[in-house]
Amino acid sequence: MKNYYTITAFTENTPGVLYRIADLFLRRKINIESLTVSEVKNEDQSRFTIVVFAQADMVEKITKQLYRIIEVVKVIDSVDTDLVAREIALLKVSANKMEQRKEIEHLVSITPFTRIIEVKKNFLILEKTGTEKDINDFYDLMKPFGIKEFVQSGRIAVFR
Secondary structure (H helix, E strand, O other): OEEEEEEEEEEEOOOOHHHHHHHHHHHOOOOEEEEEEEEEOOOOEEEEEEEEEEEHHHHHHHHHHHOOOOOEEEEEEEOHHHEEEEEEEEEEEEOOOHHHHHHHHHHHHHOOOEEEEEEOOOEEEEEEEEOHHHHHHHHHHHHHHOEEEEEEOOOEEEEO
């Protein structure tokens, strides 16, 4: 049975590692749902957070194959219950009328981890942090106002 898995790989911080990791998934025909890469502070390493929708045995094979990449130091595969995970989204929402703007501001004020980043004459730029579900729910909440632009980050996560 397929599930969402988060694979965390710690690598040496060198050029070409991203290509080799992505190529490994490509060869196995596994789609990467989300990929976030960041530098590990005070170490010359990078942290890859990779979300895939796959079967457990395939994730196990990929994890073992990641270790074959010379720059890979450590790999951990996890299910969502093992992690605290968040994403961030920016939404540009139409706000042409004052009552529309006030309603959006009210919804932002009662929605946890949401704030207004920028106010312009015809639109507001909103920031939402949360799980993928939280962001999707907020997107649906803002859809009636007219979303002009939407961008969502990949997952970042820490282990419980």
